[in-house]
Amino acid sequence: MTNMIEVRDLKKRYGDKQAVDGVSFSVKKGEIFGILGPNGAGKTTTLEMMETLRPIDSGSVIIDGIDVSEDPQKIKYMIGVQPQSPAFQDKTKIKEVIELFAAAYGEKVDVMKFLRDVDLEEKADSYFESLSGGQKQRLSITTALVHGPKVFFLDEPTTGLDPQARRHLWDLIEDVRKRGISVIMTTHYMDEAEVLCDRIAVMDNGKIVAIDTPKNLIKQLLGRGFKKDQHVEQANLEDVFIDLTGKGLRGGNE
Amino acid sequence: MNKKSLYTVYIFFKINTKRVFRDKTALFFTIGFPLIFLFVFGSLNSGTNDLSFKVAILNQSQTSFSKDFVVELEDSSVFKVDQDVSSLDAAKEKMSHSEIDATIVLPDNFGAIAPEGDHPSGQIKVIYTQNNQQSASALVSLLDAQLKGVNAGFVDTQMPFTVAGEQINENSLSAFDYSFAGLLGFSIIGMGIFGPINVFPELKKMGILRRLSTTPIKVWQYFMATMVGQAVVGLISMSIMFAVALSVFNLHMVGNWFELAAFLVIGVITILGIGLALGGWAKNERQVAPLANIIVFPMMFLSGTFFPRFLMPEWLQTVSSFLPLTPIIDGIRLITTEGRHFIDLLPQLGLIGAWLIVIYVIAFRVFRWE
Numbered sequence: 001m002t003n004m005i006e007v008r009d010l011k012k013r014y015g016d017k018q019a020v021d022g023v024s025f026s027v028k029k030g031e032i033f034g035i036l037g038p039n040g041a042g043k044t045t046t047l048e049m050m051e052t053l054r055p056i057d058s059g060s061v062i063i064d065g066i067d068v069s070e071d072p073q074k075i076k077y078m079i080g081v082q083p084q085s086p087a088f089q090d091k092t093k094i095k096e097v098i099e100l101f102a103a104a105y106g107e108k109v110d111v112m113k114f115l116r117d118v119d120l121e122e123k124a125d126s127y128f129e130s131l132s133g134g135q136k137q138r139l140s141i142t143t144a145l146v147h148g149p150k151v152f153f154l155d156e157p158t159t160g161l162d163p164q165a166r167r168h169l170w171d172l173i174e175d176v177r178k179r180g181i182s183v184i185m186t187t188h189y190m191d192e193a194e195v196l197c198d199r200i201a202v203m204d205n206g207k208i209v210a211i212d213t214p215k216n217l218i219k220q221l222l223g224r225g226f227k228k229d230q231h232v233e234q235a236n237l238e239d240v241f242i243d244l245t246g247k248g249l250r251g252g253n254e
Numbered sequence: 255m256n257k258k259s260l261y262t263v264y265i266f267f268k269i270n271t272k273r274v275f276r277d278k279t280a281l282f283f284t285i286g287f288p289l290i291f292l293f294v295f296g297s298l299n300s301g302t303n304d305l306s307f308k309v310a311i312l313n314q315s316q317t318s319f320s321k322d323f324v325v326e327l328e329d330s331s332v333f334k335v336d337q338d339v340s341s342l343d344a345a346k347e348k349m350s351h352s353e354i355d356a357t358i359v360l361p362d363n364f365g366a367i368a369p370e371g372d373h374p375s376g377q378i379k380v381i382y383t384q385n386n387q388q389s390a391s392a393l394v395s396l397l398d399a400q401l402k403g404v405n406a407g408f409v410d411t412q413m414p415f416t417v418a419g420e421q422i423n424e425n426s427l428s429a430f431d432y433s434f435a436g437l438l439g440f441s442i443i444g445m446g447i448f449g450p451i452n453v454f455p456e457l458k459k460m461g462i463l464r465r466l467s468t469t470p471i472k473v474w475q476y477f478m479a480t481m482v483g484q485a486v487v488g489l490i491s492m493s494i495m496f497a498v499a500l501s502v503f504n505l506h507m508v509g510n511w512f513e514l515a516a517f518l519v520i521g522v523i524t525i526l527g528i529g530l531a532l533g534g535w536a537k538n539e540r541q542v543a544p545l546a547n548i549i550v551f552p553m554m555f556l557s558g559t560f561f562p563r564f565l566m567p568e569w570l571q572t573v574s575s576f577l578p579l580t581p582i583i584d585g586i587r588l589i590t591t592e593g594r595h596f597i598d599l600l601p602q603l604g605l606i607g608a609w610l611i612v613i614y615v616i617a618f619r620v621f622r623w624e
Contacts, residue, residue, distance in 0.1 A: 051468055073470055081468040087460035091276040096269045103265035104469035106258030147469075 004029045004151060004182040005050070010059035012045050019045045021206035022059070027151075032173065032183040034197035036190075042206040043186045044084070047153055050184070051081050064150055077105065080149035080181075084156050086140030088128045094139055095124040098146060105147040118142045118172060119249070134165030134249070141172055145181075152176055154185040158192060163241055168249045170196055191238075259475055266471075266479035274487055283448065285491045288441035292495055295437055295560075296503040299430040306332055307393050308354045310339035319365030319374045327358070332396065342381075349382065355389040356382040358397070373408040430503050435587035436559040438492060438518070439579055443559070445488050446525035447532070447550055450480070451542045454533030458624055467623035477530055477617070481523050488522040489515060509589035513596055517589060521582035524606055527613035528578070534621035553579045578609040 005027040052072035061068040118138035345357040364376035382390035499505035536542035556574035581602035588594040
């Protein structure tokens with residue numbers, strides 16, 4: 001597998017604060033790459049520089065051979081972006097939202113196909129504001145893919161969703177990867193990172209402090225002699241919740 | 255500018271314009287609100303065409319002549335007689351509030367036949383306060399003229415010199431014809447400025463413009479979609495205003511409708527540029543409101559929306575003639591009331607064109623996606 005993204009020594013400074021301080025990593029084609037870290041660690045700023053939204057102070061981001069700071073317009077055709085809180089103007093039907101985003105790329109698409117991909121075809125004529133949080137996230141994912149991007153960025157996609165909606169979203173993200181799209185996501189949920197991500201970068205104070213597969217990271221920790229209180233259970237509370245309420249996605253408006 | 259980028263403009267125009275018609279608040283502000291102003295100003299102006307006086311009549315005489323005279327005054331369309339007033343004190347009170355213009359007093363001997371004479375005589379008293387001097391003196395000469403007619407019936411007199419008025423130019427403008435162009439100017443400001451300065455900061459707050467900025471859409475495409483949409487909505491709104499003005503307030507429209515529509519579109523797009531600059535620049539509503547007021551209020555009062563510019567002192571007329579809204583309102587007025595053509599409006603179009611360039615250069619420079 002070839003590298004889709006090369007990030008080299010990326011830096012960004014806001015006033016006194018070195019928000020991103022020499023970040024380097026690479027992401028392969030069709031890989032799900034997670035960036036973890038406490039708030040203020042520089043995750044979002046790193047993402048925004050890769051998405052052409054913030055000027056890069058120094059270092060470089062190369063996506064499929066194209067330098068982000070040299071040809072941002074070309075990069076925009078290659079990336080899809082899912083913002084932290086998906087929002088859209090009210091009084092807009094969701095099929096129109098898809099139509100608008102496709103048009104932003106100068107394209108006309110089969111709107112219903114994209115709604116079907118995320119189980120929203122029945123909602124085609126509903127206004128954006130009538131969707132539930134999970135439905136908005138799903139719509140936002142499919143709008144980010146209307147132009148067939150090579151790289152897909154998600155910023156904390158499952159924050160505030162119920163367990164069913166979260167699991168459904170994981171499946172969607174897996175589907176995206178299966179199409180050969182590289183996924184870069186940030187999250188605060190460790191279980192999510194463990195289930196979804198092929199590799200993880202842990203950031204703190206603008207630097208990457210560790211980067212590897214979830215398994216290896218855990219192995220390394222255990223190798224350093226870490227011991228958790230022995231407390232092995234065959235299930236956890238979330239398993240109970242899913243068992244009681246089922247995996248079925250709730251269509252209603254939460 | 256290729257076909258693909260125009261497709262982007264078309265879809266954004268199409269969907270965003272549909273949204274306006276789904277949004278009751280937006281509909282009220284683009285169509286309902288200017289209509290309310292139209293009705294208010296239309297009703298204010300509709301009565302002013304005929305000269306009339308609000309008066310109280312105190313008839314202290316019992317003669318049949320004076321009774322006939324009072325009936326005559328009450329029947330006249332020039333006088334609106336206040337029937338509630340029966341004493342001089344009540345009349346004074348109403349005059350001090352300007353509820354009536356003057357009081358006509360017929361003294362107790364009015365219309366009586368003097369012992370040595372053979373016809374009735376008397377003197378009318380017109381009582382007025384100092385804030386009503388003008389209408390009172392007009393009233394005095396009006397009554398004087400009326401009495402002359404009465405006199406002629408009793409005494410045969412030949413006046414060596416007389417004056418006669420003759421009205422020409424049947425198609426003269428009513429006050430409403432004149433102020434309608436200003437009302438259109440007001441609705442252009444409402445749509446072009448108050449629309450974007452409310453919508454854009456909201457879109458920024460929700461991160462919608464930011465999300466769009468991750469797509470290849472360009473600022474000019476976004477602006478152009480807004481411009482075309484605004485022009486369409488503006489023409490619809492102003493067509494309704496014209497329909498009401500023509501049918502309810504007897505507007506005299508003598509110009510060419512196509513020229514008028516084209517001119518209105520130019521006006522709408524020019525003023526919209528101010529809204530795009532303000533809304534595109536502002537990060538939030540609080541930032542934009544004071545700046546918008548500084549720009550909108552002088553334009554509203556100095557460009558002739560609510561009162562004609564010829565009432566202003568000379569220097570203020572000169573200054574206000576350079577405001578962007580002034581040539582728009584003047585142009586609308588020249589087309590509707592005088593039937594002028596584009597070729598006659600070159601000074602106005604030139605000034606609008608200059609503003610159009612300045613405004614849009616600024617709007618593109620200061621636009622921010624977030």
